Amino acid sequence: MTAPTTDPRPEERTNRDAGNWAKPVDRLSAEGVAGAKVDSVTGKRVAGPLHGFGQLWQKTLRVPLEGSAMSPQAVIALWKEHFATFWPKGATFYAPLAGIAPGEVALLDIAPVPGSPVKLSTGIMVLYADDESFTFITPEGHALSAWITFSAHRDGDLTVAQVQALERTSDPFDELAYMLGGNRMNDRFWRDTLVNVGRAMGATDPKVITEVVCIDKRRQWRHASNVRNSATLRSVGHMLAAPVRWIARRS
Amino acid sequence: MTATVIELDQEGPAAILRIEGDITSGSEGDLMAAYGLATANGASAVILDFSKLEYMNSGGIGLLVTLLVRAQRGGSRLIATGLSEHYRQIFLLTRLDEAIEIHDDEAAAVAAATT
Numbered sequence: 001m002t003a004p005t006t007d008p009r010p011e012e013r014t015n016r017d018a019g020n021w022a023k024p025v026d027r028l029s030a031e032g033v034a035g036a037k038v039d040s041v042t043g044k045r046v047a048g049p050l051h052g053f054g055q056l057w058q059k060t061l062r063v064p065l066e067g068s069a070m071s072p073q074a075v076i077a078l079w080k081e082h083f084a085t086f087w088p089k090g091a092t093f094y095a096p097l098a099g100i101a102p103g104e105v106a107l108l109d110i111a112p113v114p115g116s117p118v119k120l121s122t123g124i125m126v127l128y129a130d131d132e133s134f135t136f137i138t139p140e141g142h143a144l145s146a147w148i149t150f151s152a153h154r155d156g157d158l159t160v161a162q163v164q165a166l167e168r169t170s171d172p173f174d175e176l177a178y179m180l181g182g183n184r185m186n187d188r189f190w191r192d193t194l195v196n197v198g199r200a201m202g203a204t205d206p207k208v209i210t211e212v213v214c215i216d217k218r219r220q221w222r223h224a225s226n227v228r229n230s231a232t233l234r235s236v237g238h239m240l241a242a243p244v245r246w247i248a249r250r251s
Numbered sequence: 252m253t254a255t256v257i258e259l260d261q262e263g264p265a266a267i268l269r270i271e272g273d274i275t276s277g278s279e280g281d282l283m284a285a286y287g288l289a290t291a292n293g294a295s296a297v298i299l300d301f302s303k304l305e306y307m308n309s310g311g312i313g314l315l316v317t318l319l320v321r322a323q324r325g326g327s328r329l330i331a332t333g334l335s336e337h338y339r340q341i342f343l344l345t346r347l348d349e350a351i352e353i354h355d356d357e358a359a360a361v362a363a364a365t366t
Contacts, residue, residue, distance in 0.1 A: 015337045016306045024344040049316055050350050056320060127345070128309035135309035137345070147316075147345075149309050164276075166313050216320045 020130045022103035028125055028139055029105065036094040036107040038238075040231050041123035044139040047170065052145025053223045054169030054178060056216035059187065062162040063194045064155065067204035072152035072159050073131045075201055079150060079161070080134060086200065088192040102129050106136075118239045122231040124148075141229040143174045143182070161197050163190045168220075171227035175219065187212070253305055257285040265364035266294035267357070271303040276310030279317075286318060295327050296364035300357060302333025312345055319350055328352070332360040 030041045049056055065075070079086070080100040084093035090111040096104035104126045109119040120143065124136035133151035138144055146167035153160055167186075169175040174182070191208045198206025227233070253272040260267040266289035274282070289297050299315075322329045330352045334342065342348040354360040 015335065017308060018337055020308065021341055022344060024340050046344070046346065048345055050319075050346055058317070128312075130308065133309065147309065147313060149313070151310075164310075164313075166316060215317055216324070218324075 017130070020102060020128055022125060022127055025103070025125075028123075030107055030123060032096045032098055032104060033094050033107050033123075034097060036092075036109070036121070038109070038121035039107060039123075040121045040141055040234060041105060041107060041139050044141055044229065046125055046127075046137045047140050047142065047145040047226075048137050048147055049145055049166045049168055051140075051223055051226070052168035053171050053220055053226055054175035055214055055219060056166070056168045057183075058213045058215050059165045059167070059190070060162065060211045061164075061187075061190050061194055061208055062160050063198045063203065063206045063208045064158045064160050065198055065201050065203040065206070066158060068159060068198075068202035070159055070201050072154060075152040075159055075161055075197075076132055076134070076150070078201065079152075079197060080129070082200070086193050086196040088189055088196070091189070096126075100126055100129060100134055102126055118235055120231050120235045138170075140226070141170070141231040141234070143170055143177070143230075143232050144168070144186075145170045145223075145226075159201075161194060161201065163194060165190070166215075168216075170223075171230055172224050173227060173230065174232060177232070255281050257281050259285050259289055261289060261292055261294060263365070264293065264295045265298060265361055266290075266292065266296070267298045267300050267361075269300045269303065271305075273306040274304060274311035274314065275306075275308050276314060278311065279314055282314060282318060283321075286321065290325060290327055296330060297322065297327060298330045298332055298357070298360045298364055299351075300333045300360075301331060301335075301338060304333075304335075304338065307338065307341070312341065312347070315347060315351070319347075328364065330354060330360050330364055332357050 027043050028041050030039045092109045094107040096106050098104050107123040122142045127137040128135040135149040138146045144167045148165045151162050169178045194208045195206050255278040256271040258269040268285050332354045
């Protein structure tokens with residue numbers, strides 16, 4: 001075994017990525033978001049793939065931007081600026097007023113199935129952002145404990161836009177829903193998003209390539225209690241209580 | 252972008268992976284190969300020495316999660332040392348600090364690895 005290295009001292013180095021990362025926060029705040037009716041993020045902690053329940057998946061979806069002359073940096077700048085507009089119908093992204101920047105929080109409403117009267121209200125925090133990528137981390141209560149990275153890179157003469165998710169469901173109910181079709185719906189969501197991104201970036205006929213790898217087949221039963229924060233159950237409860245609220249308002 | 256250089260230093264049940272340069276998703280091959288070599292040589296604890304880390308993006312931190320899962324599956328421990336304050340903050344932010352032991356210096360990491 002060699003002697004411990006002491007030079008240079010870690011504290012004396014400057015890091016090129018220093019401005020790209022969010023600062024640690026104990027609890028999230030969505031006060032920098034306008035337009036959302038429900039804020040189920042404020043007061044929550046970030047979760048991420050280490051703290052979820054279900055199997056761990058890595059999903060990589062990419063679209064070569066054939067017919068587009070945009071650089072990766074230009075793609076990411078436009079993607080950040082118009083992020084909400086690329087989402088498929090039925091989902092709403094309430095962007096932070098300060099834009100997609102490290103530490104900013106956004107809120108979302110997502111229909112669990114197309115046409116569903118129930119909307120899942122949740123959010124994300126921007127974990128990391130630079131000129132060629134940005135990453136979201138989900139908060140407690142989100143159906144997925146995940147990091148999702150949006151990036152662009154050159155592959156030969158083409159610019160490629162990519163979404164890569166490292167995700168596991170947050171609790172046993174979410175895992176069941178995922179197995180019963182949520183997983184496929186999630187894939188379709190990002191495929192449709194990438195097609196929209198491709199078209200907006202000038203690609204003539206955007207075709208999405210998908211790679212899915214199960215990194216960990218085990219379920220983390222120690223995190224089964226995440227169900228107490230479930231945005232899914234809270235949203236269903238909110239919908240079921242609507243008649244009671246209506247009667248209370250009338251009386 | 253600086254290339255990733257990973258040096259393996261192994262004695263008994265502890266292996267040290269000295270990481271120099273950048274850690275991004277492009278470092279996967281080098282990092283996994285070094286980890287695989289360490290465990291194939293019998294290491295039950297792998298110490299990641301970040302004292303010469305210059306840059307890490309979100310792809311790099313994702314790679315550490317993948318490595319952690321692989322270590323947990325294989326029954327080995329993952330320990331970090333040499334983290335600057337900046338990278339400690341990132342471990343805190345991503346809650347990796349709850350899953351990977353962090354030690355201030357290599358001597359403490361080696362002591363922890365061999366207990």
